[in-house]
Amino acid sequence: MNDYESQLKQLIINHFIRIKQQIIYQQKNKSKKIKLRVLLFKKKSKQRKSYFEKRIIILRQYQQPSKSKLQMGRKRRAMKAKLDQFLEYIHSSEEKMTQEQYLQLVREKVKQFSKKDLKQIQTNYILEKICEVCNDYHHDEQLLLCDYCDDAYHSFCLNPPLKEIPDEEEDWFCPVCVEQKYQMEKEKRSSGGRRSNSKVQKLLEQFNFKNQRDVAQKIQICGKCDDMILYMENEGVIEESEKCIKCNKMYHKECFSKKKESILCNSCQTLIKKQIPTDQKLIEDYFIRGQQESLGNKPYEQDDKKSDKKNKATQDSKKMINENKKEKQDDESDDEILDVDALKEMENMRQTRGRRAKLLQEKEQKEQKQSQKTDKSTKVEQQTRITRQRTQEKIDKLNDQYINDSNKTVNSVLAKKRKKNDSTEFISNKTQINDDSLTQPLAINQKSSSSSSYYNDDCESNMSTTYSSTSNETQAKNTTAPINSKGGVKFLLPVPSSNPIVNLECKQSLIYALKAKNIQFCDDLCYTQQCPKQSNNANLEPNLQVIDLANSIIFQKFKEMSRQGIYAPVVVEEDKIQGFIVRAMDDIKAKTLICEYVGEVDYARNHIFNKNDSIMDLLRTARSKTSLVIVPDKKGNLARFLSGINNTSKKSMAKQNVHSVRFNINGESRVILYAKRNIKKGELLYYDYNAGGFGEYPTQNFV
Ligand SMILES: C[S@@+](CC[C@H](N)C(=O)[O-])C[C@H]1O[C@@H](n2cnc3c(N)ncnc32)[C@H](O)[C@@H]1O
The missing domain is CATH 2.170.270.10 (SET domain)
Incomplete structure (x- = not known):
């Protein structure tokens, strides 16, 4: 590969990183997934902080790492080493042109690439692993890759930031996947625990939970708003919640009862009162x-x-x-x-x-x-x-x-x-x-x-x-x-x-x-x-x-x-x-x-x-x-x-x-x-x- 060619390729790759940021934003902004994500990251209250952190921990605890994912991880690490050298080179070339020159060049060249080509570059160099929150690829030593969807997140970009990088043997799941799992559980519950919904079934299989019931027990769904409540039986209550003594359902504190001292949820109260x-x-x-x-x-x-x-x-x-x-x-x-x-x-x-x-x-x-x-x-x-x-x-x-x-x-x-x-x-x-x-x-x-x-x-x-x-x-x-x-x-x-x-x-x-x-x-x-x-x-x-x-x-x-x-x-x-x-x-x-x-x-x-x-x-x-x-x-x-x-x-x-x-x-x-x-x-x-x-x-x- 001559100098020009290699330089061009590097430029294209570099460009791809940046362009992808915009594309992802444009595309994903429309999708539910990103909306959900944005929403979740915006939740800054103290409660929500631990809420998110624990959810990730919960999933990490209950999903066993699969072999294939670990292999992928190893491959990725090898590629990362190569990439480091590569990026160094790109940065030095970038300095030689003005930003405008650079962008124009890249734009022209990118047009010549088909979507397939772009994907090829993506998979070959795994350069697209930019943080899903800040859209930056720097600080890659702190860039966590989701073991389910492969998306990347800076540990410090998570809300709340992850204090410790999980062990390599340990699986880590991004907030979006956790959220998906939660939605899936929710659907499962609303369908009375029966797996009537094929989509739910599919998702369950995808997650490959060995003990689905266990996970479901850890993640409680509020009996009123259907939102998640963080509740771990053996570790005490994480989020302020109440349990109705009649229906045994969990509720957020604010969803539980209108009556201050009540130990029964609103719906049980009404039901009994009727009787x-x-x-x-x-x-x-x-x-x-x-x-x-x-x-x-x-x-x-x-x-x-x-x-x-x-x-x-x-x-x-x-x-x-x-x-x-x-x-x-x-x-x-x-x-x-x-x-x-x-x-x-x-x-x-x-x-x-x-x-x-x-x-x-x-x-x-x-x-x-x-x-x-x-x-x-x-x-x-x-x-x-x-x-x-x-x-x-x-x-x-x-x-x-x-x-x-x-x-x-x-x-x-x-x-x-x-x-x-x-x-x-x-x-x-x-x-x-x-x-x-x-x-x-x-x-x-x-x-x-x-x-x-x-x-x-x-x-x-x-x-x-x-x-x-x-x-x-x-x-x-x-x-x-x-x-x-x-x-x-x-x-x-x-x-x-x-x-x-x-x-x-x-x-x-x-x-x-x-x-x-x-x-x-x-x-x-x-x-x-x-x-x-x-x-x-x-x-x-x-x-x-x-x-x-x-x-x-x-x-x-x-x-x-x-x-x-x-x-x-x-x-x-x-x-x-x-x-x-x-x-x-x-x-x-x-x-x-x-x-x-x-x-x-x-x-x-x-x-x-x-x-x-x-x-x-x-x-x-x-x-x-x-x-x-x-x-x-x-x-x-x-x-x-x-x-x-x-x-x-x-x-x-x-x-x-x-x-x-x-x-x-x-x-x-x-x-x-x-x-x-x-x-x-x-x-x-x-x-x-x-x-x-x-x-x-x-x-x-x-x-
Ligand atoms: C015989 S039951 C009394 C009725 C019970 N409060 C109920 O709702 O079924 C005994 C339980 O009531 C609660 N209890 C009774 N007296 C209490 C007290 N002075 N302070 C706190 N809890 C009490 C405790 O949970 C105790 O185990």
Whole structure:
């Protein structure tokens, strides 16, 4: 090759470098690809910086270098050495002409080259490897070549700049390819994960990901805007994002929810809200149906009845051994009969009152409907309010009557008992309470239960209760503690808010939370074939406190209410840190029953490694084989939403306003939550998850 020829060739090549810069710009500017790229490089926010860097890293981590690409790399390095000499020569020749002369010469000569020729030059000399960002070929030691598309990028031109040049063995992918991969993943997801789109399929194959699922997991797509979220499970959150507890989708923080404290995404919120009944009757139905579905018509129901009998038999025999006094036994059996009679009487009264109350309610509803039809003006609203008030007054009267009557019955029973038993102590689990009466829902409305406050007061003044001295401190595993036996506790029935709107809100909030957690409402312990009712034998835990008669009656009454979703005036709210929380909507008196901790009962040994944070101890026996827990995963009530105190912080411990206590009720262990002290309106409800004193529940990070 003579001097002229070689010089010309060099000039052409040199020219090509420059011309290509313009061509690429002109061509690519039109294309989506370049638009996307420009857009990406413009993102300069701090967040976006790491966003980009991490994306590259992610791909680098998950794509294995292919052999052919490495070979290409080696070839390229050899060519690069040649090129360095070549460029040096060109630069020296450039100096000999003016820029104008040079360009003109090149332009003329380039015209003589066909496209093919140009490509030839390109491939032969690989001179076209200019930075896709600055369009310069200098600083080639920092020019990274994409292992997928072969485009070049200065490490310092990347946004953010790459601090370290990746190892040669390591693959590196340019931002555009990463973006393409992302688009591809996006498409894959929007097509429901199916590879219906052939283009997507093709791209996937091109990328040759060995573990596509792995990559897809690393790159999360925002459930709302479909844009990428950087999220690496094992390395923590890279970009500020939120995960919806219902649909488990990831969202950018700003895309998540309009409501500040929400832990559910906007779409799940709307979906659940649509499912929540607004009508009082339908709300009642929800609770009753949930209760029935959770417990009803199960094959083990018959076993339960048998086991009940068995349980009672064991109890009786144990008592016989322990007491060893025939006379006393006879007396107590008399008491049992008395108690059962009294309960039956109360039940009859309750049913009559319930029926009458229902009739009145129906009448009121009819009146309301009629008035709504005729006129929707405020006058009607006033009328409705007056009618409601009147009905309520009537129902209150009925309730008062019922309460007085029932109190009289209870008092007479207690008086007889006291007469017979000089010692103030009596073992109340001998009082056989008809369990069926517990399962029958009571047809009362909210207000009727609110008037039970009188009942509460009466109970407190009239029912003298002392506890069995056997109530030694029972060390419950995590969440339940022995009751403070000093003076005993007289439970109070909850008084729902007098404001019907608040009442409605309380119930609806509970339904919302249950639906969000996919939990079916149930207010009783649910046994299974694997863990039937007889496995909950409270006698296996000798120190478990036996509930006394008075409390047992109040508890029964309470269950009739709670099975219909009637609790103390509390609302379930959402909290970014704690998840669901429970707040008092009205003042709650100390000793008021809050709820029973319920859910599916299972052997504790099956849940040693269960990470569920709502598992509650039910029975702590000497043998781990027979210990039981409550798992409120699928079935549950308000109890599972109450917060816990931080056992390591005095300030947090002072917040405790609820006690959790396990009782032996008819030979069955049950967990009862009740107000530890007077709770003020607006307070959050807290109890000690480690009341047993074992500190097994990790609360050190609790707020
Ligand atoms: C029994 S659940 C309580 C209900 C739970 N908040 C929910 O949304 O399902 C226990 C979990 O609630 C959260 N939690 C309860 N009390 C808390 C507190 N004081 N501070 C922070 N998180 C708390 C913790 O995540 C704990 O593991």
